[in-house]
Amino acid sequence: xxxxxxxALATLGISPIAVRPAAPVPSTLTVYAAASLTDAxxxxxxxxxxxxxxxxxxxxxxGSQQLALQIxxxxxxxxxxxxxxxxxxxxxxxxxxxxASAIFARNRLVAIVPRTNPARIGGLPDxxxxxxxxxxxxxxxxxxxxxxxxxxxxxxxxxxxxxxxxRVLANVVSQEENVKAVVAKVQLGEADAGLVYRSDVTPSxxxxxxxxxIDDPYNVIASYPIAVLKSARNAEAARWFVELVSSAAxxxxxxxxxxxxxAAAAPAAAQP
Amino acid sequence: xxxxxxxxxxxGLPLLSLVLRIPPGDLVARLRDPLILQALRLSLVTSLxxxxxxxxxxxxxxxxxxxxxxxxxxxxxxxIDLPMVLPPTVAGVALLTAFGRTGLAGQALSALGITLPFxxxxxxxxxxxxxxxxxxxxxxxxxxxxxxxxxxxxATLRAAPGYAFFRVxxxxxxxxxxxxxxxxxxxxxxEFGATITFAGNMxxxxxxxxLAVYLALQSDLDAAVxxxxxxxxxxxxxxxxxxxxxxxxxxxxARARRAPR
Numbered sequence: 001x002x003x004x005x006x007x008a009l010a011t012l013g014i015s016p017i018a019v020r021p022a023a024p025v026p027s028t029l030t031v032y033a034a035a036s037l038t039d040a041x042x043x044x045x046x047x048x049x050x051x052x053x054x055x056x057x058x059x060x061x062x063g064s065q066q067l068a069l070q071i072x073x074x075x076x077x078x079x080x081x082x083x084x085x086x087x088x089x090x091x092x093x094x095x096x097x098x099x100a101s102a103i104f105a106r107n108r109l110v111a112i113v114p115r116t117n118p119a120r121i122g123g124l125p126d127x128x129x130x131x132x133x134x135x136x137x138x139x140x141x142x143x144x145x146x147x148x149x150x151x152x153x154x155x156x157x158x159x160x161x162x163x164x165x166x167r168v169l170a171n172v173v174s175q176e177e178n179v180k181a182v183v184a185k186v187q188l189g190e191a192d193a194g195l196v197y198r199s200d201v202t203p204s205x206x207x208x209x210x211x212x213x214i215d216d217p218y219n220v221i222a223s224y225p226i227a228v229l230k231s232a233r234n235a236e237a238a239r240w241f242v243e244l245v246s247s248a249a250x251x252x253x254x255x256x257x258x259x260x261x262x263a264a265a266a267p268a269a270a271q272p
Numbered sequence: 273x274x275x276x277x278x279x280x281x282x283x284g285l286p287l288l289s290l291v292l293r294i295p296p297g298d299l300v301a302r303l304r305d306p307l308i309l310q311a312l313r314l315s316l317v318t319s320l321x322x323x324x325x326x327x328x329x330x331x332x333x334x335x336x337x338x339x340x341x342x343x344x345x346x347x348x349x350x351x352i353d354l355p356m357v358l359p360p361t362v363a364g365v366a367l368l369t370a371f372g373r374t375g376l377a378g379q380a381l382s383a384l385g386i387t388l389p390f391x392x393x394x395x396x397x398x399x400x401x402x403x404x405x406x407x408x409x410x411x412x413x414x415x416x417x418x419x420x421x422x423x424x425x426x427a428t429l430r431a432a433p434g435y436a437f438f439r440v441x442x443x444x445x446x447x448x449x450x451x452x453x454x455x456x457x458x459x460x461x462x463e464f465g466a467t468i469t470f471a472g473n474m475x476x477x478x479x480x481x482x483l484a485v486y487l488a489l490q491s492d493l494d495a496a497v498x499x500x501x502x503x504x505x506x507x508x509x510x511x512x513x514x515x516x517x518x519x520x521x522x523x524x525x526a527r528a529r530r531a532p533r
Contacts (some may be wrong), residue, residue, distance in 0.1 A: 065490045118373070133390065138473065140490035173390040174472025177486060184365075185472070189374040190389045 034083035040257035084142035101227035119192035135191040143179035199258035319460035322399035338415035364469020394471035399460035406455040414448020
């Protein structure tokens with residue numbers, strides 16, 4: 001009888017006594033990463049799977065703020081990679097990360113316009129023209145915060161009209177919940193322009209959009225911290241992934257996807 | 273019975289715990305926030321407009337499906353149900369590719385001076401798109417239940433088809449029509465994915481309550497919960513009042529049916 005009960009419990013994944021053998025290494029690694037890392041991290045995930053046969057790397061890409069809240073609510077993540085220090089600090093203050101986080105990449109903002117350029121935008125000053133349909137990430141999203149900072153800085157730049165930032169913000173027709181949604185609206189030609197990360201302009205996107213660079217002194221350089229989580233069920237693979245991301249090969253992959261190397265000291269770094 | 277209680281628990285517990293999380297004073301304080309009022313008003317206006325549109329356009333379709341037999345009927349039925357299974361964000365992209373400014377119909381619309389993306393009208397269209405199947409389904413069932421003999425009697429008395437439709441069929445099917453409208457309205461009020469994808473998110477223009485809740489969730493959990501509770505209370509009030517109306521109507525209809533005999 002007790003044998004049957006044991007089998008029943010075992011089927012349910014409950015072992016009444018410590019009959020379970022040494023916990024097997026889980027074969028999946030779950031990485032929660034900022035939406036702007038989507039393509040680069042998918043490639044790194046495949047590289048790690050090739051290196052460790054039997055390991056499956058899963059990703060949850062979303063806004064960093066959303067990921068931080070999900071992790072706080074007990075989401076089963078092993079690694080957290082944020083698009084800004086704010087949400088990594090948040091996770092750290094809540095005691096969610098193991099050890100210290102490390103900056104593994106930087107990113108910069110660019111303006112994008114549809115290839116068809118319906119509003120005939122020739123340069124950044126044109127964004128202040130009345131009637132332009134501009135799409136930004138919402139202020140709670142790291143990209144949205146950076147966008148507003150960059151517009152503020154550009155207001156003081158030579159060649160830009162007075163109150164540039166305020167006039168550009170008056171043209172905002174939508175505040176998107178993540179930076180990829182900004183890309184989509186410009187790519188579909190619905191918005192006249194948007195501010196996104198350089199890394200968001202992937203090969204498949206660049207067929208549809210033109211990039212307007214923002215000069216370094218006025219740009220906001222985003223720092224991407226990564227950390228292993230305290231609740232990690234696969235801490236070993238989590239460390240492998242963090243090491244891979246910081247390795248020379250990993251850094252090369254990130255740069256191929258438009259991210260700046262972690263070491264590159266930017267003149268106007270937004271983060272200390 | 274036990275299973276039923278479980279379902280009530282499954283549905284009720286999360287809602288109850290949301291309500292319990294927020295002190296009532298907080299709710300009142302949030303109500304004074306102009307941004308919240310703006311979102312709430314926008315939600316009510318757009319969802320009601322979407323419901324009216326869905327009812328007006330859905331009525332003939334429901335009638336056709338309930339009474340007609342024609343080739344391609346099954347295809348039409350499946351087609352009308354599709355928005356229910358389509359992930360709302362995909363619905364939003366579909367709407368953009370149709371009514372966006374580079375979309376199939378969007379170019380014609382902009383020639384007429386009509387812009388849908390990033391406008392309040394776009395919110396209404398997104399809501400109508402996802403809510404329509406709920407009304408058509410309920411109205412169709414309501415029409416099908418009406419006994420043919422009343423329509424036959426109307427025809428014998430030489431009532432024009434339009435007269436018979438509005439004075440005989442619609443009143444008899446009223447409870448189902450109201451229920452369908454209520455379902456559509458509820459779906460429109462809760463709409464998120466299609467709205468943010470198609471119409472975007474702009475306070476006062478396209479930021480309905482569900483969008484405001486989602487954005488609040490990104491930075492302030494308590495604010496998001498308070499907003500949700502507010503939305504729940506408003507929805508509950510409207511759903512209850514709509515539920516009470518058809519039962520009264522049904523009673524009236526029953527009396528009217530008994531009277532001639």
